Amino acid sequence: MIQQTIEQKLHLAFEPTFLDVLNESYMHNVPPGSESHFKVVVVSDAFLGDRLIARHRKINTVLAEELAGMIHALAIHTYTPQEWNDKNQQSPNSPDCAGGGK
Template sequence: MSQGPIGTIILEKLTTAFDPVSISLEDDSWKHAGHHHEGGMDAKAGGESHFNLSIVSSSFDGQGRVARQRAINAVLAEELAGPVHALSIKAMTPAEASG
């Protein structure tokens, strides 16, 4: 599946930061079209506001779930402060992914 510009940036940043064994990013924005929240609409026209991420990297060895999510959020701070409204994260080590 091809990514839009935001998805492409997310994948590039995560690949550089974590050298993943595998990575998958799904634009899930269409499921949120028309949903409202306090600041306005959840999903923007054209998508790329809600994503599901699955990433497998040995960089996560020895880290708990929260530490992994914080590391990913730190790498994507700019995107999470702007165009990305929601990011669901599944971060695993290679051993966890194969087990």
Template sequence: MNRKQRIEAKLKESLNPIMYLDLVDESYMHTVPAGSESHFKVLVVSDAFENTPIIDRHRLLNQLLADEMQNGLHALTLHAWTPEEWYAKGGAPESPPCMGGSKAS
């Protein structure tokens, strides 16, 4: 099982019900070896986030994925929304280009 599959499984197991889950490996946008699976963007839409401040949602996701962060996952872009927020925002924003590593000018 690769990192993307493990992350997806952990989120689905812990955040029922999930209305929408989009998990994008953005490692290719960074200066890392091919296949690194080191940078991910997560958009998860769930009723589980109702009445929960955004900081607490992010803390929860970081706790769920702590073992991945300790074992090679370098960066997570998190979008943890209720269904209402998802409809209002119209989807996840694009990630900015990498500004670090050897790609920096």
């Protein structure tokens, strides 16, 4: 299961204080049961001092194998623990699919 693989890899790489991996494939025009569109929320001290692009590069590096084949779209939300608390421990909702979604 791709979702479990993503969770395991992100846990090992970032030791997050909060991790949420959501399979949002159902929101898109894909067959039922697909695992191709994901949203990840990672809260970790590993992002201290990093700009947004550096954080995303870290995530992309960890998930390079999955992004090269199985994952079509990945929404990434990264926070330090303080940023996460400042945002009331909430990440933005994903937008509706623009490519023929449901």
